[in-house]
Amino acid sequence: MRAALREMLFGLLAAVVLVYLLIVVNFQSWVDPFIIITALPGALAGIAWSLFVTHTNISVPSLMGTIMTMGTATANAILLVSYARERIAVHGDAIRAAVESGKARIRPVLMTAAAMIIGMLPMATANSQNAPLGRAVMGGLLVATIFTLYFVPCMYAMIYGRRTTLQNQKVQV
Numbered sequence: 063m064r065a066a067l068r069e070m071l072f073g074l075l076a077a078v079v080l081v082y083l084l085i086v087v088n089f090q091s092w093v094d095p096f097i098i099i100t101a102l103p104g105a106l107a108g109i110a111w112s113l114f115v116t117h118t119n120i121s122v123p124s125l126m127g128t129i130m131t132m133g134t135a136t137a138n139a140i141l142l143v144s145y146a147r148e149r150i151a152v153h154g155d156a157i158r159a160a161v162e163s164g165k166a167r168i169r170p171v172l173m174t175a176a177a178m179i180i181g182m183l184p185m186a187t188a189n190s191q192n193a194p195l196g197r198a199v200m201g202g203l204l205v206a207t208i209f210t211l212y213f214v215p216c217m218y219a220m221i222y223g224r225r226t227t228l229q230n231q232k233v234q235v
Contacts, residue, residue, distance in 0.1 A: 070125035077129055078102065081136055094143050097217045101139040104209025105131050105202040112201020118194045127182075127198030134178055134199075135206035138171045139214050146218050156222035160215035168211060175207040 078099070085095035109128050118124065142163045149159035179200050186196030 066122055067120070067125065070122055074125060074129055074132070078132065081132075085136075085140070089143075089147075093221060094147065097214060097221060098136060098139040098143050100217045101135045101206055101210045101214050102132055104213065105135040105206035108205025109198045109202040111205065112197050113194070115201075116197050118197050121194050123192050124194035124198045127195035128202065130195075131199050131202030131206060134174065134203060135210060138174055138207065138210045141167045141170055142210060142214050143218060146215065146222075150222060157219045159222070160219035163218070164211055164215045171207060171210055175203045179203050 082095050082099055085098055086092055089095060106128070109124070109131060112118075113120065113124060145167050146159045146163035149162045150156055153159070182196040182199045184196075185192055186200050187193070188196075
């Protein structure tokens, strides 16, 4: 059992690194994938919180739910960052682009998370061996959705706002 847990934790770390590298290739940037990955600590916090509150032990199913949650949280963050990239290309203001992406993509992000949470509800409430999977996904997505809608746009505005300011200073000199 310990070996299986170690392998699952290694698989989780490997999945995060591989997804990061895949997003780097897709966005052709090292910064945007970093902004996207900032939603994942929220997902981990939500998973830990939900497992603690429900008195559920960390197990292979809960780690499988963790991997599923990471994928959904990453997909939601990609929605926001890709839209913010489009908006910053239009008007050049990072804060405005972050706010617009949060407003424009709130519905798809909430619908994706809600569908996954509602879909996991029967599994999480059942008294089966797969209940930890459902509980991990539900708790992780609850917190990851909040992180995606608030923290990811803030990170985008901070990073790109600073880059825009530095570029403007270089142009003026």
